[in-house]
Amino acid sequence: MSFNEIIGGVCAPKGFKASGIHCGIRKNRTKNDLALIYSEVPASSAAVYTTNLVKGAPLTVTKNNLASSGGIAQAVICNSGNANTCNANGVEIAQAMCELTGQALNIKPENVLVGSTGVIGQPLDIEPIKNGIPELVSKLTSDFSGSNLACEGIMTTDTVKKEVAVEFDLGGKSCKIGAIAKGSGMIHPNMATMLIFITTDAAISSEYLQAALSENVQDTFNMISIDGDTSTNDMTVILANGMASNAKITSRDENFEVFKSALKFISVKLCRMLAGDGEGATKLLECHVTGANDIPTAKTVAKSVICSSLFKAAMFGADANWGRVLCAIGYSGAKVDVTKIDVAFESEAGKIDVCKDGAGIDFSEEVAKNILLKPEINILISLNSGNNEATAWGCDLTYDYVKINGDYRT
C-alpha cells in the first residue's frame, strides 16, 4: 500500500484548524505554551492513555468527556509547562479548560478534549489559560501555520517539531490524516511525556476509530522507549470529522484496513521522530526482531534491547558490544533459544554480522565502528525459531540525558 506524504500536520485534513500561543504558563515568552485543534464539525473521536496508575487530571477529564459525548469531540486544548498531575484541584482545572474552550468556540464542554504536559505536582493556574483562550481561538487557521503553532505549544525539551500528514484513497475519495506530537522531556524536566494529536477527514464511527487507534498503538507508540519511565500524562487522541465524504467506516471492511495502514504509516514516522529526538539522544535506534515463535516474544525482545541502559550507552560510544544485546534478550522474560540467535548492526554505512548462533564471530571492529557512528542504527536480531517479527524504537543514552534530567526544576 502506498501513501503520499504531504505537509500541513493536523491542518492537512479538511475542516481542521489549529493555533498556538504563549499565554504565560511558561516564564520564557519565546515558547508557546497553549495549543488548540478545532474541527468545523463534530468528529468521531478516540483516545488511548498511559497505563501509569498516577494519571494526569487531563486524562481523567478527556476520558469522562468522551464517555458522556458518546465518542464525539470537536476540539482539543493542551498546555505545556505544567502536567496538572498530583494536584488536589487538577480535575477542576482541566474541566475549566474544557468549559472555557467550549464557551469561546460555542460548543459543549464535553466535546472538548484536554491534555497537559510539564512538571508534576505544581498547581496549574487557570488565569493565564482563561486570558489566553480568546486570542487562541481568534488565531485558529486551516493554514499549515496553525498546525505549526499548535505543535510549538505542546513542545517541552523537544528539539524538533514533530508533524506529519499523509494522503490516501478510501473508496475513491481522497482522505488525509495529520498529526502533531511531543516527545521526551520538559523545560522543567520531568516525564518523557508523549502526546499525540491526530486529525483525519475520513468518515469512521467512534467505535471503529477506537479499534483502529488501540490496535495501532500496540505496534507503534507502545514500542518506543526513551528511558523506560512510563509517563503519567501520555495520551494519543484522534478526531475524524468525515469531511472527506467517504462511505463511513462502520465495520472491519477493506476500507478499515486501508485506514489502519495509513494510521500506522504516520505513527511509525512519528515513532522515529520521537525516539530520534529522545532526551539527549544523538542516535535513533531501530530494533527489528525476526524469526520469533510469536509476536509477543518478538515485541518483548525488541523492547528489552532498546530499553537496556548498557546497550544504549554502548550505542552512544559506537561500540559494537553485541554481548549487551544477548544479555538484554536473556533477561527480557521472553522464552528464546539463546543458541539460535543471530545479531547484526546496520546503518547507511553498511551492515555487519556480529553474533551467530548465540556466540561471537570474527568481525572488523573498524567497519562496525563506522556503521555505528551514523545517526540511525538498525539492530537486526534473528531468533530463527518462527515467522513472527516486531520493531521497537529507542535512542542512545548520553551525557545530555543526564544533564537534562539532573537539572533543577526551578
Next chain:
Amino acid sequence: MSFNEIIGGVCAPKGFKASGIHCGIRKNRTKNDLALIYSEVPASSAAVYTTNLVKGAPLTVTKNNLASSGGIAQAVICNSGNANTCNANGVEIAQAMCELTGQALNIKPENVLVGSTGVIGQPLDIEPIKNGIPELVSKLTSDFSGSNLACEGIMTTDTVKKEVAVEFDLGGKSCKIGAIAKGSGMIHPNMATMLIFITTDAAISSEYLQAALSENVQDTFNMISIDGDTSTNDMTVILANGMASNAKITSRDENFEVFKSALKFISVKLCRMLAGDGEGATKLLECHVTGANDIPTAKTVAKSVICSSLFKAAMFGADANWGRVLCAIGYSGAKVDVTKIDVAFESEAGKIDVCKDGAGIDFSEEVAKNILLKPEINILISLNSGNNEATAWGCDLTYDYVKINGDYRT
C-alpha cells in the same frame, strides 16, 4: 540481634585461606585477575545464580559440580577480565579451571566452584590461568591480606574493595561469616556483574545453607539495581566448613534464624557498598517502603523507584523531584492507592516531607537541596495501606555512567 563487625573478609572464618594474582588475562599488570578461596576441610556449599537465560559457562559448571558433589565444595576460583560467556568452548574452559585448581590443591574438580567476570563473547584463553594456578595456590594465606588480594582479583570497574566479616554466637560457639564482592562494571565495560563469595565456619548442612542463602538474597542482593540490566554472570556462593564446632544446623531451629540474621547483616552491608559504588555513582540511594498491603507490593515499589532513570538523574542533580517517585510507583505494576502515598527525603543533613496523600506539599527547595547533596540518600515512602515493608538500594545516574559504558571495549 547484635553482630560484631570484624576485619578479614573471607579469611575471617576459621580454616579459610585466600589469594589473588595477576596471571595475564588483563593486559594491565597492576590489576589482579585471578582469585582463589580455599577451605582446609570440605564445606557445605550453596549458590544462587542470575535469572538471565544467557548464562555464563562458569555458572553451568558450578551448578553441575554442586549437584555431583552433593553440595560439598572446598575451593572457589574466579577470574576477572573475561566473562567466559557466549563462547563456543566456555564450559570446557570453566571445567579446565576446576580441574587445574583441583590438581594443584589435591582435591576433586567437582569440589571446586568457578566464576568469571568481564567482557562477554570473547574466547577465554586457559593458558595464563594454567600458568598462574601454582603461584595462586602457593600464595594462599589465612592472613587477612589473602582476602584482600582475592577481592582485588575479582574487581573490574569497582572503585572500592568490598569485604565484610561478622562474628556472632551460635549455641555458645563463636562463629564468623566473611565475604568479598564485586559490583558494577568491567574494565572492558560490559555487564553490571555481581559476584559474592561468602565463607563461614558455622556448621550447617548444605540443604539449610541453600535455604538460608536463597531466602536471604530475596531481601538483599535481589533488591539492588545499578542500571536495570540483569547480568549473565551474577552468582552468590557460600561455603560453610563447620570449623566453629557449633552443633550442626539441620533444621529451621533458633540457630538457623541466628545464622540467617548474621547472613543478612553482612549482605545488607555489601548491598550498600555495591550500590554506592555503582558505575559512575556519586550517591547511594536507599528506598524504604512502609505501610504496604503485602511484601511483594513493598518490594515492587522500592525497586521501581531506584530503577527509574529519571529519578536517578534527579538525585544526581540533588533535585527534590518527587513527581518522579510517584510516577515510578504508578508504573511499577504494584496495586497501590495513589491518594494515600507520602514521600520524604532524608540524609545526614535532615529529613523533609515532599508529598502527602499523593499530592505535593509546600517545602523549602533550599532545605531539600541541602539534604540531597549528601552522598547517602534515603527515600521514605509510606503507602499507608498495611504493615509490610521493604528496602531497595541503588545509585544516581551520572555522566560517568555514560562515560564508563560508552567507551570502546578495545
